[in-house]
Amino acid sequence: MSSLKPGVDQVMQCSSASGGSCDKNGPGHVLRPLQERIAAATASKWSDGIVSSVSGGWIGVTLVNSGDTAWVWTHSIPASLAPGQPVALHTLYSTLAFGPERLSVLIAAAL
Template sequence: MTNLTPGVAAVMQCTHAHGESCASSAPGHTLSALQERVAAATPSKWRDGLVSHVSAGGWVGVELLQPNEAGAGETVGGETVWVWSHSDLTASVSPGLPVAVHAIYHTLAVGRERFNVLVAALG
């Protein structure tokens, strides 16, 4: 990711010592209990997608699924959302895996797991 929104690089910095858990609740770091609850309380804001890219640096590309215009109950690929997590998500996500991104509370849902993510770019 080279075209980061201003301020994104600063949010990606973490000051915890190696081996300690991250104490930051900034986007992309630790998921707070409140964030998890408000995301769960607003189910209409989740956007379904398929993982298209994964990097060890924490970047995950999610191709959002849009309803098919024909209305046949099928979905088609739409825009790609790039999210970043301080945690290495390579063990949790892989290309083709269905996930959901919360449109308001910067949360990535992978099955029953939830991750606080930084939404860095659409495109």
């Protein structure tokens, strides 16, 4: 990722790389209940997209409205998330929705 926002590398570091459970609750790690509720309550901030790439924690989302690719990182990508799948990205509260699932994501590339 060549266009990472400042501080992204530090946010991505957590203890789970050594096999333990993650000790962080920032973007891309744990979806907090309040984050999920306020994302659901602010429907105008969701952007529809299609997953274009899934690799090493990174998810490329091609946004339907603009055709731009948003790169997001999450600590643990579910096996059910695959290229070609429709998703919605909440750009204000850093949440990725696909089907009934919601993930906290770190939006790494400027939108």
